[in-house]
Structure formats: structure tokens, C-alpha cells
Amino acid sequence: xxxxxxxxxxxxxxxxxxxxxxxRAQRPDADLARRLxxxxxxLRQIEADLAAAQGDAERIRHTERGVAERLVDAxxxxxxxxxxxxxxxxxxxxxxxxMREADARRAMLRTETEARQKTxxxxxxxLYIQGRRQPYxxxxxxxxxxxxxxxxxxLATLNRRDAIDLELLRSDxxxxxxxxxxxxxxxxxxxxxxxxxxxxxxxxxEAAAExxxxxxxxxxxxxxxxRAAAELEAQRQASQAKIADYLAAQAQDQGPLVGGVSALSAxxxxxxxxxxxxxxxxxxxxxxxxxxxxxxxTWTRNRGIDISAPKGTEVLAVASGEVVMVDWFRGxxxxxxxxxxxxxxxxxxxxDLVAVRRNxxxxxxxxxxxxxxxxxxxxxxxxxELLAGHEALNPLEWLxxxxxxxx
Numbered sequence: 001x002x003x004x005x006x007x008x009x010x011x012x013x014x015x016x017x018x019x020x021x022x023x024r025a026q027r028p029d030a031d032l033a034r035r036l037x038x039x040x041x042x043l044r045q046i047e048a049d050l051a052a053a054q055g056d057a058e059r060i061r062h063t064e065r066g067v068a069e070r071l072v073d074a075x076x077x078x079x080x081x082x083x084x085x086x087x088x089x090x091x092x093x094x095x096x097x098x099m100r101e102a103d104a105r106r107a108m109l110r111t112e113t114e115a116r117q118k119t120x121x122x123x124x125x126x127l128y129i130q131g132r133r134q135p136y137x138x139x140x141x142x143x144x145x146x147x148x149x150x151x152x153x154x155l156a157t158l159n160r161r162d163a164i165d166l167e168l169l170r171s172d173x174x175x176x177x178x179x180x181x182x183x184x185x186x187x188x189x190x191x192x193x194x195x196x197x198x199x200x201x202x203x204x205x206e207a208a209a210e211x212x213x214x215x216x217x218x219x220x221x222x223x224x225x226x227r228a229a230a231e232l233e234a235q236r237q238a239s240q241a242k243i244a245d246y247l248a249a250q251a252q253d254q255g256p257l258v259g260g261v262s263a264l265s266a267x268x269x270x271x272x273x274x275x276x277x278x279x280x281x282x283x284x285x286x287x288x289x290x291x292x293x294x295x296x297x298t299w300t301r302n303r304g305i306d307i308s309a310p311k312g313t314e315v316l317a318v319a320s321g322e323v324v325m326v327d328w329f330r331g332x333x334x335x336x337x338x339x340x341x342x343x344x345x346x347x348x349x350x351x352d353l354v355a356v357r358r359n360x361x362x363x364x365x366x367x368x369x370x371x372x373x374x375x376x377x378x379x380x381x382x383x384x385e386l387l388a389g390h391e392a393l394n395p396l397e398w399l400x401x402x403x404x405x406x407x
Contacts, residue, residue, distance in 0.1 A: 029105065029179060032098055036186055039091050043193065046084050049328075050200070071218050071377070072231045074211040076330055079374040081204040083328040086353060088197045095190045102186065106179045113172045120165050215378050228377055233300050236331025236375075240303060243329070243337070243347070244390035250324060251343055251389060269319050269340040275400050276318045277364065279348055280371060280382045282309040288394040303392035304347065304385030309371040311380040315348050317368050318399070323360045332383065333375025336368050349383035350375050 218224040286306035309315075317338055324345070325337040335349035336356060352372025356362060373380045386395045 028175065029102070029182065032102055032182060035094070035098055036182065036189065039094060040189060042087065042091055043189070043196075046087055047196075049080065050084055066227065067214060067217055067224055069227070069231050071211070071214040071224075071228050072235070074207060074214050075377060076235075076375070078204060078207040078211045079333050080328055081200060081207055082352075082374065083334045085197065085200050085204065086334075088193060088200065090357075092190065092193055092197070095186055095193065099183065099186045099190065102179055102183045106176060106183070109172055109176055109179070113169065113176070116165055116169055116172070120162075120169070211378075218377075225377075229300075232331055232375075232377065234331075239329035239331045243325075243332075246325065247337075247343075247345065247387065247390050250339075269321075269342075269344055272319060273398050276398050277316065278307070278399055278402055279318055279346075279384050280307055280309045280313055280315050281402070282307040282313075282382070284308075285379075285381060288392075288396060304383055305395050307382045307384060309380060309382050311352055311370075311372050313371040313382075314367045315351060315369045315371055315382055317362045317364060317366045318346055320361075320363045321346075323356045323358055323362060323368075326354055326356065326358050328374070331375055333372070334369075335375075335383075338362060338368070343389045345385075345387040347383075347385040347387065349385075350381055 218228055284305055285308045286300070286302050288302055288305055290301050319338075319340050321338040321340040323336060324339045326335075328334050332349040334351040334354060335347060336351065336354060337345050337347050339345050348368060350372055351369040351374060354369040356366075356368045362368060371380055371382045375383075384395055386393045386398055
């Protein structure tokens, strides 16, 4: 046993002398901590949005508003709850992944710490049995000057290794404690999220039932349909201003290559004018510019085109780029904005599910979500816009001719 410990100590000393240990990161688990803080920030924003929506609903109940206006509010509330549930599910998945990562790091660190403690125990046993010799004793025992110098270097190397191991052990214990705290915070956040999701599902069932009841009432009266469509259009215009402000801020912060998309990508995007693939196959139910809605028979000014598509149909990116916005706005529902460089964007709205996140790189033809009826009066469709900065361009001048995409 003693010989094995001594041999191991000698091998450790040689390894330290030949290859010094790399410096350890000061905060090796900072990535998990940052992600947890980001997830908690997202959840706080979701809670704030839901609280605001609930406040709006309470005020509406105590005001004299028509059926059409109440329908729009109910549809918005149900749509927003669906978006919040999707965001919660995404956060739950990320939290579960990070918890597995934290647990794996703890297990690996415990194994490394146990191995380091075992090596240290051998070293201490050797020193205890052999005793601490004075320098003159080692000189007298040496067979030659070279032997004495080699022994001296060996002991100095072991001393350095002892100091390093002690420091690493202290660091490992501190890190294990930090990972344990982080894991508990992750678990508390996840447990709270699961409870909130369950409550949200129950509230969504009630909101969706109210929206369906009001929708049946409104559809029996053409004037109510027109009033509901006008209310939704007013909300959509307010949301358009918010989107324009956001894109203007993006351009100012990041310059002409918005979203980190290269100039070459922008040139390629321009070269595809008139040849871009359609985001979804379907019939155009509302064209660019001033158009008449086929359902409500009201005139609106459309900044894009609306394509009829059954709920759940895959929606594809028309060109490569970077996702700069995923959100829910009144009149748009759940939507995604992709930057293609040089201030060119495409917007996909009324989505049911979203398959991408902000800052994701996407390629042409990639699924970014599925069609739905969020932000509408119950009609499943995809609203598609093509923007140069905040200026809306006619998508039909950019998309390839399509027999199915005809009004």
C-alpha cells in the first residue's frame, strides 16, 4: 500500500513538472446561473402580461361595452393565454434541461473531488510514515550531488502539487455548494412554473368558452361582425406602431446589418425578389394595401397579405436570416419577425405554435411555426408582411408566382 502511494506521488510529481495545470475558470457554472436568471425574467414578464390582461378583463366587465368589443377582448385574452402557455412550456423544457446539466456537473465534480482526496490521502500517509527529514539529512542520504538535487526538485514539485490540490479541493467544495444552491433555485422555479401552468390551463378553458359563445352571437349579426372587425383593425394599427418602433430601435442599435445578418445574405435576399417561396400554401383572403375583408365585408389597409390555411399547417421561412422578435400583440396574435440583413424583414402572424426563439438562425424553408387563429375572429390563416425598415412592401412582388396563392 505504501509503495503504491509513493509510486503514485512520484508519478503526480513528474506530471506536474512536465505539464503545469491549466487555470480553472473563476465561475464555471455562470452559464447556468445566467440562463436561470433569463428564464425567471421571461416568466416575470409573462406574469405581468397576464396580470394586465386580467385587469383589462375586470374593467371591461364593469363598463358598458357592446358584444362585438367584448368578443374581441375575449378572443385576445384566450389567444394571449395560449401564447403564455407555450412560453411556459418552453421555459419548463429549458429548466428541465439545465437541471439535468447541473446535476451531471455535480456528479462529475464529486467524482473528481473524491479522486483528489484519495491522492492527497496517499501523500499524507507517505509523509506520516517516512517523517519529515531535515535538509542536512537528505544531503547525507544522497549518493551524489546530482542525486541530492534531483531529490530536492522532486520534493519541491510535490509541495507545489500539495498546494494546488488543497486549493482545488477548497474550490471544488465551494463549487459543489454553489451548484446545490443553483439546483434548489431551479427546482423552486420549475415547481412554481408547473403550478402556474395548471392554473393557466384552467383559466384558458374558461376564456376560450366565453370567446366561442360570443363568437356565435356575433356571427348571427352582420353589423356586429363589422364592428368586431373594426375594433380588431384599430388594435392591429396600434400594434403596427409598436413593431415599427422596435425595428427602428434595432436598426439604430446594430446599424445596417440588423440582427447580425451579413451583407451577402442581404444581397442574396434582394436577388430573390419575385422568386421567394411562399410561407404557406393557401388562398389569399386579403391582399396588400386597401382591401375588403371577405368575412366581415369591411375595408382595411393591409400591410401584408393574409393566406387561408388550416390550423396546424407548417409555416416556413421564405429566406435565411435571424429571428429578432417572437411575441404576442393585439391584432397580430403570436408572431415571428426574421431579419434578412440591410433592414429587410419578414413577419409571420396569427401563429398557433412557434418553433423558433429570438436570436435563432434560420434557413430558407425552415419551419418557424404553425398556422392558427391567434389575433383573429376565429379564422385560421397566416398574415405575412415583407418590410424594408418599417415600410411595408407588397409581398406578391417578392413571392414566386403560385397557382394556390391566388385571391
